[in-house]
Amino acid sequence: MPLVKDDALVADTWTRLDDDAAMIDGPVVISLERWLNERDVLSSRNGPLGIVLTSHETPEQISDDLGRFSLICLEFPRFTDGRAYSHARKLRERFGYTGELRAVGNVLRDQFLFMQRCGFDAFEVADGTALEDWLRATTEISVAYQSAADRRATAMAQRQDSCTAS
Amino acid sequence: MYRYDEFDHTLVAERVTQFRDQVRRRVAGELTEDEFKPLRLMNGLYLQLHAYMLRVAVPYGVLSAHQMRRLAHVARVYDKGYGHFTTRQNIQYNWPKLEEVPDLLEELAEVEMHAIQTSGNCIRNVTADQFAGVAADEIDDPRVYAEIIRQWSTLHPEFSFLPRKFKIAITGAPNDRAAVKVHDIGLRMIRNEADEPGFEVIVGGGQGRTPMIGHVVRGFLPVPDLLTYLDSVLRVYNQLGRRDNLYKARIKILVHETGVDEFTRLVEEEFAAMTRETPQVLPGGELARIRAYFQPPAYRDLGKAAPTLDLALATDSAFAQWHAASVSAHKQTGYAIVTISLKPIGGIPGDASAAEMEAVADLAETFSFSEIRVTHEQNLVLPDVAKEDLYAVWQGLKEAGLATPNVGLVTDIIACPGLDYCNLANARSIPIAQEISERFADLDRQHDIGELKVKISGCINACGHHHVGHIGILGVDKKGVEHYQITLGGDATETAALGDIVGPAFSGDKVTDAVDTVVAVYLDQRQDGERFLETYRRVGLAPFKEKLYAAR
Amino acid sequence: MTASVVTANRLGDGAVVYLAPEGRWTGCLDAALVAQDDATEPLMAMAERGLVDRLVVTPYVIAVEDGPDGRLASHIKERIRATGPTVRLDLGKQAAQTGVTESCHVPL
Ligand code: SF4
Numbered sequence: 160m161p162l163v164k165d166d167a168l169v170a171d172t173w174t175r176l177d178d179d180a181a182m183i184d185g186p187v188v189i190s191l192e193r194w195l196n197e198r199d200v201l202s203s204r205n206g207p208l209g210i211v212l213t214s215h216e217t218p219e220q221i222s223d224d225l226g227r228f229s230l231i232c233l234e235f236p237r238f239t240d241g242r243a244y245s246h247a248r249k250l251r252e253r254f255g256y257t258g259e260l261r262a263v264g265n266v267l268r269d270q271f272l273f274m275q276r277c278g279f280d281a282f283e284v285a286d287g288t289a290l291e292d293w294l295r296a297t298t299e300i301s302v303a304y305q306s307a308a309d310r311r312a313t314a315m316a317q318r319q320d321s322c323t324a325s
Numbered sequence: 326m327y328r329y330d331e332f333d334h335t336l337v338a339e340r341v342t343q344f345r346d347q348v349r350r351r352v353a354g355e356l357t358e359d360e361f362k363p364l365r366l367m368n369g370l371y372l373q374l375h376a377y378m379l380r381v382a383v384p385y386g387v388l389s390a391h392q393m394r395r396l397a398h399v400a401r402v403y404d405k406g407y408g409h410f411t412t413r414q415n416i417q418y419n420w421p422k423l424e425e426v427p428d429l430l431e432e433l434a435e436v437e438m439h440a441i442q443t444s445g446n447c448i449r450n451v452t453a454d455q456f457a458g459v460a461a462d463e464i465d466d467p468r469v470y471a472e473i474i475r476q477w478s479t480l481h482p483e484f485s486f487l488p489r490k491f492k493i494a495i496t497g498a499p500n501d502r503a504a505v506k507v508h509d510i511g512l513r514m515i516r517n518e519a520d521e522p523g524f525e526v527i528v529g530g531g532q533g534r535t536p537m538i539g540h541v542v543r544g545f546l547p548v549p550d551l552l553t554y555l556d557s558v559l560r561v562y563n564q565l566g567r568r569d570n571l572y573k574a575r576i577k578i579l580v581h582e583t584g585v586d587e588f589t590r591l592v593e594e595e596f597a598a599m600t601r602e603t604p605q606v607l608p609g610g611e612l613a614r615i616r617a618y619f620q621p622p623a624y625r626d627l628g629k630a631a632p633t634l635d636l637a638l639a640t641d642s643a644f645a646q647w648h649a650a651s652v653s654a655h656k657q658t659g660y661a662i663v664t665i666s667l668k669p670i671g672g673i674p675g676d677a678s679a680a681e682m683e684a685v686a687d688l689a690e691t692f693s694f695s696e697i698r699v700t701h702e703q704n705l706v707l708p709d710v711a712k713e714d715l716y717a718v719w720q721g722l723k724e725a726g727l728a729t730p731n732v733g734l735v736t737d738i739i740a741c742p743g744l745d746y747c748n749l750a751n752a753r754s755i756p757i758a759q760e761i762s763e764r765f766a767d768l769d770r771q772h773d774i775g776e777l778k779v780k781i782s783g784c785i786n787a788c789g790h791h792h793v794g795h796i797g798i799l800g801v802d803k804k805g806v807e808h809y810q811i812t813l814g815g816d817a818t819e820t821a822a823l824g825d826i827v828g829p830a831f832s833g834d835k836v837t838d839a840v841d842t843v844v845a846v847y848l849d850q851r852q853d854g855e856r857f858l859e860t861y862r863r864v865g866l867a868p869f870k871e872k873l874y875a876a877r
Numbered sequence: 878m879t880a881s882v883v884t885a886n887r888l889g890d891g892a893v894v895y896l897a898p899e900g901r902w903t904g905c906l907d908a909a910l911v912a913q914d915d916a917t918e919p920l921m922a923m924a925e926r927g928l929v930d931r932l933v934v935t936p937y938v939i940a941v942e943d944g945p946d947g948r949l950a951s952h953i954k955e956r957i958r959a960t961g962p963t964v965r966l967d968l969g970k971q972a973a974q975t976g977v978t979e980s981c982h983v984p985l
Contacts, residue, residue: 217564238363238486239363239446239486240486240568241446241483241484241485241486241487241563242563242564242568244482244483244484244485244486244563245483245560245563245564246564248483252602252603253598253602267360269347269364270485270486272482273480273482273483273485274482276482277482277483299339299342299343299346300336300339300340300343300480301335301336301339302332302333302335302336302339303482304332304336304476304477304479304480304481305477305481305482305483305552305556305605306603306605307482307483307603314332314333314336314476315476315608315611317332318330318332318610318611318614319608319610319611351888352888352889352931354931358928358934358935372886372891372934372935373891374893374954374957374958375891375892375893375958375961375962375968375969376886376890376891376892377890377891405968420890420968422889422890422891423888423889423890423891424889673964673965744953744954744957745957745962745963745964745965746962750954753957753963753964755962755964756963756964759964805951805952805953806953807953
């Protein structure tokens with residue numbers, strides 16, 4: 160599936176490996192279970208490693224290993240399951256993860272802005288997605304009332320600035 | 326009251342444009358109903374029995390006369406000439422057309438109103454004491470914090486897809502008029518030993534299928550920590566709240582299943598971590614900015630004496646009766662708070678026609694510094710009326726048909742829309758309210774009975790707050806026939822309690838008789854001036870039960 | 878012997894409609910296509926087109942019976958849908974009968 164990343168539609172260069180599939184070279188994404196079972200082998204493997212967490216798996220389960228991953232996928236099994244928003248913010252704000260944070264699963268443009276604000280920077284989207292629609296979705300609402308992982312200036316902060324400036 | 330600045334205006338305008346595009350995509354077939362439904366719900370648009378229904382937020386129940394006029398205009402142009410004020414201090418329109426909703430919302434945005442998060446599994450419109458800012462018993466003005474919470478909760482990126490809806494209520498007074506103990510989060514303003522204002526935080530109350538009284542998880546929360554603490558509670562809930570069972574998804578179940586102590590520990594742990602990472606300390610400047618909007622209006626320096634009022638009270642008994650029911654103490658000498666009953670005898674609780682809305686707007690402009698409140702008991706309030714103007718206000722209300730002197734009495738009934746409008750209903754609520762209202766129409770009898778809160782819900786969702794009614798009535802479906810379960814002894818105030826079920830449900834034609842019986846037992850049992858609730862607490866369920874089921 | 882019809886809400890205004898012959902939708906229960914003995918599958922298949930064409934939302938089957946003044950929905954909820962709020966006889970489909978507003982036909 161294509162990805163929306165850095166304001167562009169790009170192909171996914173990562174391979175998602177089933178738990179029983181043989182390990183291959185190149186960038187692969189594995190499940191948490193496989194990571195927990197095969198951590199020693201996988202740690203010595205050359206080549207970039209990614210992991211996917213379903214919505215009931217938590218960042219705490221990998222927080223000590225973050226350095227090993229250059230991609231973390233958080234899954235939205237249904238877009239109404241909002242756990243990954245909290246997980247994303249924790250990965251960014253609590254555990255300082257700086258690699259790619261990808262939203263996978265039921266990822267829709269109407270939630271794009273929320274995801275971005277919580278720290279996602281890559282989005283697995285349906286084939287045939289129109290990029291303009293997605294880009295518009297991040298600019299539709301320009302005001303942020305809450306601080307979040309994207310560190311956008313909140314309305315509150317901007318009000319304070321304009322107070323001190325005047 | 327609060328006025329939007331450029332940020333608020335921009336956000337609401339952008340939200341309208343965004344929703345307009347979502348409607349366009351739906352009509353053009355780019356979105357299926359399954360995809361569109363959560364989007365329209367996030368903007369308060371339901372599909373009910375006969376038509377769409379739009380729920381418009383009245384943030385913490387505060388309205389200007391200007392806004393009320395716009396609500397009347399919307400009722401005329403986009404609906405069928407009326408609106409319904411709800412127990413969540415909102416207003417609902419029952420007949421809007423899908424493609425006209427964006428225009429409707431644009432008209433609301435012009436007067437700084439919106440329908441954002443009036444539905445959906447997100448943080449809903451925050452509710453507050455309807456007497457906020459004017460109550461004689463207030464510690465601090467909860468509107469300041471309610472507005473801060475309104476902004477914080479609006480399009481919150483992390484908490485827009487919670488396990489279930491989330492309701493926050495706030496009161497600034499020891500006398501709880503905001504039912505804070507039966508909300509997901511209830512905030513009660515208090516002062517600590519150093520006399521600093523803060524909040525007692527109550528979590529896990531709620532009505533619905535599994536009613537519960539909330540638990541205090543933080544005895545004193547300093548004001549600057551408010552948002553970080555709310556973020557912490559919500560984060561714990563977002564991660565751990567149940568998503569496998571719709572009926573177990575509210576935070577009250579999480580608190581119950583986790584245990585209050587463990588839940589509190591989790592929240593405090595999250596709070597400590599968040600305080601390090603993303604502190605959202607409320608800056609004093611922002612507090613002051615918002616507080617400035619809630620400064621008292623330019624009250625006149627009135628003395629205690631109110632000769633016009635005294636004369637009218639002495640000479641006009643109809644006015645005196647209305648005054649006794651409708652007028653509450655104001656913190657400013659010479660002023661009073663007026664509650665306008667939206668419960669005419671035999672009428673539809675909470676409904677107001679466009680003309681009635683305009684009449685209230687007129688009176689607010691002339692007599693109440695242009696301000697109006699919506700109460701969770703589905704009435705309206707003129708918060709700032711000079712005592713010397715009360716007689717004129719009453720005359721104006723009488724002319725508009727809004728002077729029913731029954732506030733707090735047995736005919737001041739809360740009723741949800743029920744099966745006449747609502748898709749989730751088991752039974753009708755409104756006709757039951759109408760019948761009870763007519764049965765008890767006699768004013769002397771109502772006064773003899775005294776304070777008695779009857780609350781009716783058409784299904785277990787409890788929008789009519791039946792669990793906390795002194796007499797609660799719940800519609801149930803028995804083999805396709807409407808039946809009603811009666812509870813007694815519920816209480817939504819600082820002495821909150823859930824009602825006890827009296828026994829098997831009554832068929833629709835027996836409910837009013839049953840209420841009559843309950844009242845008769847109370848009158849029979851009451852001792853020196855006891856209110857219904859006091860008698861009930863003393864004598865318990867048994868005597869009521871006995872009489873109710875005696876004939877069976 | 879049971880009789881059923883398919884009902885839905887019209888996409889544009891949410892009005893209550895019923896599936897009529899040839900896949901049309903009508904506001905009048907009397908004009909609806911009736912399936913006998915639970916043979917509702919062909920009706921639902923036909924209703925599907927209304928979804929695709931974005932005429933209606935969430936079609937479903939309801940039971941109907943013959944009443945003294947014509948066809949009647951069996952369940953009270955559907956009776957109220959078929960007429961309007963019982964507390965506002967001037968609104969909804971019933972308004973036509975009480976002579977207050979337009980007819981119960983909501984042609985598509
Ligand atoms: S209590 Fe039930 S019937 Fe009443 S409005 Fe709420 S959901 Fe509808």
